[in-house]
Amino acid sequence: MKMRKYRLFLFCSVGICVVSLLYCYKTLQKGNFLQQLSGHRSGLKSLAILSGFFWKSPLSTSLTGHNNNFLSDTYKHQRAVEIMRKKAFDGKELSEADLVMPDPTGPHGELHKRVYILQDDVTPYxxxxxxxxxxxxxxxxxxxxxxxxxxxxxxxxxxxxxxxxxxxxxxxxxxxxxxxxxxxxxxxxxxxxxxxxxxxxxxRKVPRRILNAININHEFDLLHARFHELADTVDLFLVCESNFTAYGNSKPLTFLQLLLNGTFNYIKHKILYIFLDHFPKGGRADGWIADDYLRTFLTKNGMSRVRGLRPDDVFILDDADEIPVREGLLFLKLYDGWTEPFGIHMRKSLYGFYWKQLGTLDVLSGCTVAMLHTVYKRDGILLRRRDYYTMPGMRQYEKASGHVLIPWSIGSPVHYAGWHCSWCFKPEGIYYKLISAQNGDFPRWGDFAEKRKLTYIKELIRTGGWFDGSAPHYPQTNPKEHMFAPKYLLDNFERYRHLLDNPYEKR
Structure with a gap:
């Protein structure tokens, strides 16, 4: 009799367990708990990257790998590209692990709040x-x-x-x-x-200090080229990254992750990291609001965190795909007697340096810190415009300087003083740029599904054509010609072959 009771009890217990498991499984399917659980690995990886900024622990080594510096820098963010493909058009947000900022209690503190103390350049030039x-x-x-x-x-x-x-x-x-x-x-x-x-x-007796400010999205190949070209000339790089694209979608802080995992160790002592944690009001409806605000925030936040500035130091604001030549900036550093503001004539390329466009891109790019403060009120977007004569502080500043301020440009249409490489990515990078573009430079090609196809993008790269169907004829170029591309890329030709040799050209 007792055995029957035990069997009945055991049978009921098993039945209850089975029903409970089925109920739990149904609950998990309805909710997003499984997705959150799977996200713990990415969160753990982010933590490992953060903890490994100044030392390598077994955990950080196992999660981030041993050889990050030699991976393709543009495509370390491949995971981000895949996420953006899936989520950019369905309104879903990325996880917090993808948008992580440094732990304020960690060994390196809050990078986005640190100040930078400028030192004199004592190089015997x-x-x-x-x-x-x-x-x-x-x-x-x-x-x-x-x-x-x-x-x-x-x-x-x-x-x-x-x-x-x-x-x-x-x-x-x-x-x-x-x-x-x-x-x-x-x-x-x-x-x-x-x-x-x-x-x-x-x-000059004492060299000026050069400050180069840029916004970064995913232009990491060109960022390496900039850093290597200007490493011994620029005293401080102000690099701004946001967890929003220019279109207003969430995105991972890929540059921050690369900065923390050691990819930019060779230049990190000259980097001031700037974090834009919000998207400007009205920026989704009018993309130019978002585009302008990026430069405004970069300049005001960055310059407010620099200590030891002198009025005659030089501020230069570039887009990530605009790389000044070293010699031009070195001249600004070492000589008095030039006027301001100044522009830079850059060689124009499309998709890679092998598609050379006619003429140059002349961008008003820089001025002294005194002019930035007095005339432009520390707003970088005002510098990029050419209407500075109408600025309220212009006459006051000109009178105080004792000189007639005449704009000029380093270089000329036949003497390039830098490189502008537009849409210079592999096809996946161009896709990412398409869906990240601000909602103002119409037509916004990322809104057309057929333009986002990788096969279509590869054909554009092959022919040098544009999204509107035009196929201009560019002059033949040779990697050996003067000012073909920044020296760092040429010295590492195989690594950056996709920027230096058309990968889809029929041989």
């Missing part, structure tokens, strides 16, 4: 010849001249440049090809520019 002429080291021919490094002791007397003796000595520098002026410190892109004050240039 100028040296003295045997005849005591002050010469720019890089631009001076060494053959036949015994160059003596006595820059600090004699700079105070020679750099003033007021005496006839100084002028005679300065004229004895033998300039290398591509360099000009009494000190051999004026590069070709300035010598052949429209700068109206070339006869008034004078080498």
């Amino acid at each position: 100028f040296i003295h010849s045997e005849l005591d002429a002050l010469c720019f080291h890089e631009g001076t021919e060494k053959a036949g001249q015994r160059m003596i490094l006595k820059y600090h002791e004699k700079n105070s007397t020679v750099l003033d440049g007021h005496t006839n003796k100084t002028s005679r000595n300065a004229a004895k520098c033998a300039c290398r090809q591509g360099w000009h002026g009494p000190n051999c410190g004026v590069p070709t892109v300035v010598q052949h520019s429209n700068l109206p004050t070339k006869s008034h240039l004078k080498a």
